[in-house]
Ligand SMILES: Nc1ncnc2c1ncn2[C@@H]1O[C@H](COP(=O)(O)OP(=O)(O)OP(=O)(O)O)[C@@H](O)[C@H]1O
């Protein structure tokens with residue numbers, strides 16, 4: 238019975254979630270009335286114009302900020318408890334590696350903080366380094382790696398505690414197109430291998446379509462969800478997909494959902 | 507390569523200084539340049555006669571001659587002994603200063619209230635002249651000693667040295683502890699890391715680049731503070747007292763005070779050098795931020 242429940246529990250469940258920042262020039266409504274369910278193992282992307290609250294939503298799930306209203310649970314617990322239980326791993330646009338630590342030590346950081354034994358830690362780090370294809374670089378320092386390699390280390394670090402939920406805020410945003418596509422393929426593979434649910438923030442429509450089971454389209458002022466577009470590509474995310482008509486059809490669908498949002502892009506920013 | 511070049515420029519600087527000294531001694535007026543009437547004259551250029559400005563080689567020769575005639579040990583040996591004594595006192599003062607400065611910085615980083623309450627006083631503390639402050643510490647020490655406590659006089663000197671040493675550490679470390687990026691703080695929060703874990707894994711390592719210059723400054727300050735405190739308290743055995751003693755005999759033995767002067771300079775260099783050595787061990791913490 239215990240087992241059956243664990244399978245049924247959703248990775249993220251948000252209902253009526255809102256976030257208001259109290260700024261110096263009055264209040265900023267960053268999010269209103271967000272309803273979103275992310276199933277276990279599901280890959281969900283958040284897309285939308287700048288300032289629509291994508292990062293805010295991710296930070297609420299991560300309990301880096303607290304929601305102002307609504308109910309938010311992660312694996313059936315309050316977000317706060319989920320953070321304490323290390324139920325998620327997180328990665329940002331900057332790799333955010335600690336420059337004084339080697340690749341191996343950076344990956345091991347979350348394990349160290351949770352008092353995982355030395356032997357176990359070493360084995361896990363070796364495993365993760367292989368997973369992101371950095372086995373030969375474990376003794377390097379971050380300043381000796383390319384941006385793409387640093388980002389892979391950050392992903393390995395996010396996966397260290399074997400979380401069932403991965404939160405990523407534009408993790409490939411600062412990378413060139415080639416590295417980006419390569420890491421997208423890697424991420425699909427990793428997500429499939431680990432079975433983790435992913436909430437992925439991006440500005441790129443093709444990226445969202447390629448990676449996701451569902452694409453959540455958001456709109457600003459106030460930040461909210463305007464549409465959710467399903468992707469029917471389970472298990473066929475390879476390079477051939479990027480060329481297929483079905484893929485382009487979905488890209489168009491997401492683009493229309495974005496532009497259909499009652500906001501003129503010219504007014505943005 | 508870079509290191510050799512730096513050493514080269516250092517040597518050139520010393521040679522230029524020595525040449526300037528000898529050149530001015532050669533060309534400058536023996537009685538200096540004096541303007542104004544008798545009784546209110548103003549010395550514009552220093553005197554160059556042998557009692558005011560001994561030749562460099564005389565200073566050198568004096569270092570090798572007996573300290574106070576007869577078969578007393580050479581001056582350089584006495585100077586070295588005094589310098590080691592002062593170095594020990596300054597080192598204790600440095601340690602004390604680093605400890606106090608470090609604790610203050612951690613307190614101020616932890617609590618905004620502590621910062622508001624402490625920082626102004628920390629800054630003001632450095633405006634109190636050492637000469638005024640030293641006798642107070644000494645008399646407190648004497649009273650404690652009389653009350654049955656253990657407070658040797660050299661410890662007063664160390665305390666005064668620490669008074670100058672703690673300041674750069676408190677300011678530098680505070681800045682360093684604040685230096686981690688928001689992304690690193692978020693990351694530690696996402697790992698549910700507590701205050702101490704964040705301090706040890708993130709804040710302290712990130713503070714190293716700010717801390718090292720502060721430690722070097724603290725070392726120089728501790729030496730300066732120790733020398734001045736020795737003079738103003740009148741503690742025997744150290745280089746400060748020796749300097750005053752020999753300066754008093756300068757009219758008959760003009761090259762002698764230069765011995766302890768060079769000793770004090772060497773002391774500062776050794777102190778700064780020890781910190782540089784420490785920095786070598788902390789190289790990894792000074793790596794530039796990752797290039798994205
Ligand atoms: N700490 C904060 N204090 C005040 N306002 C904030 C804060 N964080 C975000 N906001 C505001 O909330 C809104 C949503 O910001 P958020 O960063 O979530 O947008 P985003 O969708 O991630 O944008 P981008 O695509 O540019 O990253 C913006 O109007 C922003 O100004």
Ligand SMILES: [Mg+2]
Nearest residue numbers: 291292293406
């Ligand atoms: Mg954002």
